[in-house]
Amino acid sequence: MSKTAVVTGSGQGIGKGIATRLAKDGFNLVISDIDKEKMEETVQAIKDSGSEALAVEANVTSRQDINDLVKKAADHFGSVDVFVNNAGIDHVAPLLKVEEEDIEKIFAVNVNGVIFGIQAAAEQMKKQGGGKIINACSIAGHKGFPMLGIYSATKFAVKGLTQASAQELAPDKITVNAYCPGVVGTSMWERIDARMVEEMGLEKPGDAFEKFTAGIALGRPQTPEDVANFVSYLASPDSDYMTGQAVLIDGGIVYN
């Protein structure tokens, strides 16, 4: 029987790239997002390529939504073998301009969402005798970047949650790891660029993206496929002896 992977925030961008790759790897896919239209587009693309896919609308800030997502995935396909906590949002501002509601909003998605995902997936995986949980971290989870202060704080939190849950869940044969991309050309970076250009007084759209990508050792911005190639490994038995790691996959920006 095929294994099943659930990917949150897989209507577009990195999540869509991961879902498409895992479908190619032979997984049944559960595509989940708050954007119904984009979610259905991803499902159709996967079905057109000959794989099984199910769409489940879920907001990661709601524990109930995430519990329901895992239940629907398990009821439909029989198991949840891989759960990717990919959904995330950005926030760009100097720390002195950050409002209380900005902090609440970004932590609700990037941190609470990952906690709810780990909890719901682990309860299901325990019943099955194991599984793999994979979290979206970032270079900003290894190094604080100016203008990305609260975003960086959420990604440092993801790294901590990955390490703690890996140790708690190892006896249940559940591994927990994270991918830490650099600068990926998705709609998230379009928003980051627009805000940085405004806040930093740069000349034109694209200047912040160019500034960030200029320092990449491998000489080009990252694609969702670059990230998905590594997540494919984390979802495969080849990574069975790896847990608690938040691995940089950034073309050479941050070195640990």
Ligand SMILES: NC(=O)C1=CN([C@@H]2O[C@H](COP(=O)(O)OP(=O)(O)OC[C@H]3O[C@@H](n4cnc5c(N)ncnc54)[C@H](O)[C@@H]3O)[C@@H](O)[C@H]2O)C=CC1
């Ligand atoms: N783009 C980049 O350069 C990098 C992105 N990341 C992380 O990778 C992940 C994916 O990023 P991108 O694909 O670039 O973002 P994106 O903005 O292109 O796509 C994010 C997806 O998540 C969905 N989403 C947003 N809030 C949600 C919620 N509350 N519940 C469910 N779904 C929700 C959106 O509808 C969208 O489909 C995020 O966690 C991000 O922080 C990490 C490092 C670099």
Ligand SMILES: CC(=O)C(C)=O
């Ligand atoms: C979006 C993101 O994680 C960075 C650092 O570019």
